[in-house]
Amino acid sequence: MGRYFCNESELNCAWDRILSAFWQRYPNPFSTHVLTEDVLFREVTPDNCLLSRRLFTKTNLLPRWAERVFPSHLNRSVYIVEDSVVDPKAHTLTTHTLNVNHTRFMTVVERCVFHGVEERPSWTQIRREAWITSGVFGLSRPIQKFGLARFKSNQVKSMKGLEYALSKLHSESQPSRIHGDQDQDSPLPPATQKPQEYS
Amino acid sequence: MLFGQSDHMNSVGEGCTDLKREYDQCFNRWFAEKFLKGDRSGDPCTEMFKKYQHCVQKAIKEKDIPIDGVEFMGPNKDKP
Numbered sequence: 001m002g003r004y005f006c007n008e009s010e011l012n013c014a015w016d017r018i019l020s021a022f023w024q025r026y027p028n029p030f031s032t033h034v035l036t037e038d039v040l041f042r043e044v045t046p047d048n049c050l051l052s053r054r055l056f057t058k059t060n061l062l063p064r065w066a067e068r069v070f071p072s073h074l075n076r077s078v079y080i081v082e083d084s085v086v087d088p089k090a091h092t093l094t095t096h097t098l099n100v101n102h103t104r105f106m107t108v109v110e111r112c113v114f115h116g117v118e119e120r121p122s123w124t125q126i127r128r129e130a131w132i133t134s135g136v137f138g139l140s141r142p143i144q145k146f147g148l149a150r151f152k153s154n155q156v157k158s159m160k161g162l163e164y165a166l167s168k169l170h171s172e173s174q175p176s177r178i179h180g181d182q183d184q185d186s187p188l189p190p191a192t193q194k195p196q197e198y199s
Numbered sequence: 200m201l202f203g204q205s206d207h208m209n210s211v212g213e214g215c216t217d218l219k220r221e222y223d224q225c226f227n228r229w230f231a232e233k234f235l236k237g238d239r240s241g242d243p244c245t246e247m248f249k250k251y252q253h254c255v256q257k258a259i260k261e262k263d264i265p266i267d268g269v270e271f272m273g274p275n276k277d278k279p
Contacts, residue, residue, distance in 0.1 A: 016235050023227060026208045037208040038219060038255050040266070042226075042248065050234060055259070055266065057211055079264050083272045088235060096272045100265050109273065 002133035002188035003144045005151060008126065011163075015091045015116025015124045017170055018162070022093065022114075025165035030157040033059045035077060050086040055079065060102065063146055069139070070105060078102055091116035106134045106147045128155060131188060148185060212258025218251040 011018065026037050034056055041053035060078045062070065082097040093114040099107060108130060115125045130151050134143035210219040225244035233240060259266060 019235065020227070020231050023223075023230065027206055035209070036211040038210050038212075038215075039222070039226075039248075040252075040255070040259075041271075044234070044239075044242065048237075048239060050230075051271070053271065055211060055264070079266070081266060081269050085272065086234075088237065094272070098269075098273070100269055111273070 002131060003148050003185060004188050005128075005130040005132070005148060005185040007128045007155065007184070009128075009159075011124045011126060011159075012122060013124055013166055014122050015093075015114065016088075017166060018114055018124050019086060019093060021162055021165040021169055024169065025161050028161040028164040030160045030164065033061065033154075033157075035059060040081075048088065050084075050088075052084045052086075054082045054084075056082065061150075066143070066146065076102070091118070104135045106132065106143050108132050108147055108151055110151070133188070210255055210258070211262065211264070212255045215251060215254035215258060218247070218254050222247045222251045 025031075026034055036055075036057040038055045039052060040055050041051070043051045045051065056079070057077045058080055060076060078099050079101050080097060080099050082095055084093060084095045086093050093112075095110070095112045097110045097112070109132075110128065110130045112126065112128045115127070117123055117125060130148075132144050132147040132151060134140040134147065136143055207216075207220050207223070210216045222244060225247050229242060229244055232238075
């Protein structure tokens with residue numbers, strides 16, 4: 001039980017510029033919901049990939065109906081862990097992000113790949129997938145629907161924030177973006193892809 | 200390239216923000232000038248990172264943030 005979301009788009013920006021902005025994208029005008037940012041782990045592997053883990057605290061804004069049902073969530077933040085692998089040879093940045101609290105209410109797992117394409121060096125492809133599940137008996141469907149809507153809205157903010165960071169770091173004209181029209185969301189098949197919950 | 204931006208995020212550990220900012224500055228410089236250019240001459244930020252980590256791990260324990268057991272890059276590592 002859950003929902004799957006997938007989106008593909010391209011950014012008119014070279015991959016290594018996106019990388020630098022990726023580490024410096026907070027704070028930005030679209031990220032007022034992100035309260036803290038910390039690096040917990042960093043390592044360069046023998047084949048020169050960079051592994052990182054970051055921890056974020058975000059505000060947990062719920063719709064009115066959920067605030068009535070789950071009052072204990074009102075004043076508590078969400079802790080988010082973002083793992084990433086930078087492969088400078090393959091020109092890929094792969095991220096894996098999930099919330100580590102409020103997991104019974106809802107778990108959102110996001111996997112994102114930023115891929116620089118050799119034949120088109122001033123473009124970067126972005127593939128973003130999310131798996132949204134809720135373990136609350138009787139309310140999982142509206143919670144997942146809310147979760148998907150919030151994820152899509154946060155995705156837009158996240159891209160705007162990245163573009164803001166890019167234009168701050170490289171004071172040129174704003175990189176233009178093409179939205180892939182492959183916005184796909186569907187129910188998760190029952191037996192597969194259930195993200196592990198850490199409660 | 201802008202280093203040491205004046206607007207910067209806070210750490211989850213209230214007393215760790217200055218250590219975090221010092222480390223971030225070092226990392227951003229190393230990342231752009233060395234790592235992305237294939238320079239493997241080593242990481243100049245190790246000591247700074249240790250100090251920062253000592254602080255932030257303490258804050259994580261104090262706030263009971265449940266990060267133990269979270270597998271790096273998740274359980275399904277063989278995704279395309």
